[in-house]
Amino acid sequence: MTSLQAxxxxxxxxxTHAYQAGLPQLLAFFQHRGIRxxxxxxxxxxxxxxxxxxxxxxxxxxxxxxxxxxxMPEAAACGEALQLEDRIFMAHTRALVWTHFKDQIHAYQxxxxxxxxxxxxxxxxxxxxxxxxxxxxxxxxxxTNDALRPQExxxxxxxxxxxxxxxxxxxxxxxxxEEGRHPTFSFAVLEAPSSRLAMVSLRDLAALESIxxxxx
Numbered sequence: 001m002t003s004l005q006a007x008x009x010x011x012x013x014x015x016t017h018a019y020q021a022g023l024p025q026l027l028a029f030f031q032h033r034g035i036r037x038x039x040x041x042x043x044x045x046x047x048x049x050x051x052x053x054x055x056x057x058x059x060x061x062x063x064x065x066x067x068x069x070x071x072m073p074e075a076a077a078c079g080e081a082l083q084l085e086d087r088i089f090m091a092h093t094r095a096l097v098w099t100h101f102k103d104q105i106h107a108y109q110x111x112x113x114x115x116x117x118x119x120x121x122x123x124x125x126x127x128x129x130x131x132x133x134x135x136x137x138x139x140x141x142x143x144t145n146d147a148l149r150p151q152e153x154x155x156x157x158x159x160x161x162x163x164x165x166x167x168x169x170x171x172x173x174x175x176x177x178e179e180g181r182h183p184t185f186s187f188a189v190l191e192a193p194s195s196r197l198a199m200v201s202l203r204d205l206a207a208l209e210s211i212x213x214x215x216x
Contacts, residue, residue: 007037007084012188014041014092014124015174016048022185022205023048026175029208031055035189039082040064041124041172042092046072064124066092088190090122094169097121105134109167118195119167129173129186129201131160139169145186145201150178155202159214162195173201189213 011030016023027049030038038052039062052059053074062082063075072078081091081100089104091097098105101121108119121134133140143160147153162168173186185202191214198213 007190007192009033009035010037010039010084010088010190010192011035012039012041012122012170012172012190013044013175014172015043015127015176016040016045017043017174017176018045019176020045020048022175024051025205025208026185026187027052027055029211030189031059033189033213036060038062039084039090039122041090041122042066043124046070050074062090064090064092066096066125087117088120088122092123093125094121094123097123105167113165115164118162118164120162120170120190121167122170122172124171124174126171127174127176127178127184128171129156129188129199130169130171131197131199132169134167134169142168143199145173145199150182150184153178153182153184153201153203155204155207156199157201157211158199160197160199162197164195170197172199 036058037060042064052061060076063072063078065071081096083089089097089101129145131143143158145156172188174184175187178184183203187200189198196214
């Protein structure tokens, strides 16, 4: 199990499907910003991400796959659901996060508020970037970037500070070409020590050059 201090920054990517062309640029962006830990939250093909492990020996890849795979044995961790330390839980769908980690989630929500680090439930599948405060039966949506039609998807960026003693649902969105024609280049980066979360959606990868994840 990876320690949160060692994680520092964790990038979240999901639902690339068959898309590959822009991934080298995204991986270079992560590397240039000192990110060493990358989690893929399902519906991703392994081949484009092997380059992440080859770029630097300190890079770590956490690979989530759905029931149909594909698996990636060379990743630092590989499974239908993954846990990093005691507060980051990952699967491809929200249902799988709940199925695998409901006991841990219940224990956190029923525990005493003692300024504990936030509990993070991360998944893909929906293609819609979002962050919600997880407090069933009524989750509170804090951030989203949705569109009725793929061609209407718009760029957006935000940096959220996550509160202690709080559980969150985090969906980085899809990094792909919807319907093979419409770009929805979305991802997220968690800064673990400060509990800050950067949410980024682009339509043009050239804009990566000017992205500031965590403004001072």
